[in-house]
Amino acid sequence: MENTKENSVTFQNLSQKNMSFDEVFQHITNFMKKEPSGKFRLMFGTDSQVFNQYTKFITGIVIQQERRGVWACIRKVIVPRKMLNLHERISYETTLTEEVVSLFTTEHKEQLINIVLPYIYNGANFTIEGHIDIGSGKRNKTRVFVKEMVARLESIGVEPKIKPESFVASSYANRFTK
Structure with missing residues (x-):
């Protein structure tokens, strides 16, 4: 079997370890198919923590159905x-988010859109967001990187979110960096 990036990346959550991208994608489609008329947000975000000998990066993937729950997993680097x-760390966080987003090919995105498509006129919705662990507040040291990182995510077709709306990076992924 050829070693593509897709099958060398593994994910985990509290109930499963070493999930392949295909398994993650299957969980997301199963989650959406349970109630295809829902409002879904597929969200990605990375956070990091510097330790004595290394830096840990956690990228979260979260599929949320508005007011109905979530399914989520992480990738650790x-x-x-x-x-x-x-700047190097924020840039690498964004790179890791872009890497995971890139696993979702046009075909993958079309499959997810096709789940909700028959229900669009009943209020169904599907969006893809990239959460960046940066903020634009005056006291935030990362505010100088906002334009650059937002532009990077926009360029790959993902709706960028920064603090306080970037909870996949600043809350979910952050929990696993400690």
């Missing part, structure tokens, strides 16, 4: 050094 440069 360890860089074997302290990544102290803030």
Whole structure:
């Protein structure tokens, strides 16, 4: 079997370890098919934590049905050094988010859209968001990177969200970086 990026990336959540991308995608489609007339948000975001010998990056994938629950998983990446440069770290977080988003090919996205398509006139909805762990507040050191990171996510067709709306990065992924 050829070693494509798609089958070398593994994901996990509290109930399953070492999930392939195909398994993750199957969980997402199953979640959406339970109630295809729902309002769905497919969200991606990465957070990091610097430790003594390494930097840990966690990318979260969350499929949420408005007011009906979520299914989520993470991908962990360890860089074997302290990544102290803030721009480098934020940029790498965005790169890891882009990497996971890129696993969702046009065909994958079409499959997900086709689940809700018959119910659009009944209020069904599907959006894809990229959550960036940065903010534009005056006291936020990351505010100088907002334009750059937002533009990167927009360029791959993902709706960018920054703090306080970027909860997949700043809350969900953050929990697993500790």
